[in-house]
Amino acid sequence: MANSGMVIYEEQAEQINQLLTKLIKGAEAKCALLVDKDGHLITRQGFTHSLDTTALAALLAGSFASTREIARLVGEAEFSVLFHQGKRDHIHISLVGERSILVVIFDDRTTIGMVRLYAKEIGTELTKAFETPPDREGKEDPPAVDGGYTDSVEKEMDNLFKD
Helix, strand or coil: CCCCCCCCCHHHHHHHHHHHHHHHHHHCCCEEEEEECCCCEEEEEECCCCCCHHHHHHHHHHHHHHHHHHHHHCCCCCCCEEEEECCCCEEEEEEECCCEEEEEEECCCCCHHHHHHHHHHHHHHHHHHHHCCCCCCCCCCCCCCCHHHHHHHHHHHHHHCCC
């Protein structure tokens, strides 16, 4: 299955970070991460300095993928929300749109109900943020990673070797 790359503009990144901060404050969570389905960390907010967020993102995406197969085996299209309960910390994982996963890590200062409520609300807002590209009028798009540079190098090489 071909996967189209995710492009997030600076304005979208700021909006996403504001939404994650709103989630953390409202739900009284420790931190929130946004991960793509391939396991790449998109962004994080909150108390994450003691976490290996890169490894966590990859493992959470893997967990979500295996749970998708479990859902299929029991006749469901997908389980859109997962919850892991520990002695001290708990993890709420929910699908956001078609390509990202919202992860909320929280402790006993709040309840799963509060986390679910805010995660659902913020998930809807995140989906809208992904679907609505920012107004790019008057702003330059980032240079092409390959095309622009390659084209200019080819032109310079042609100029060097002309007779």
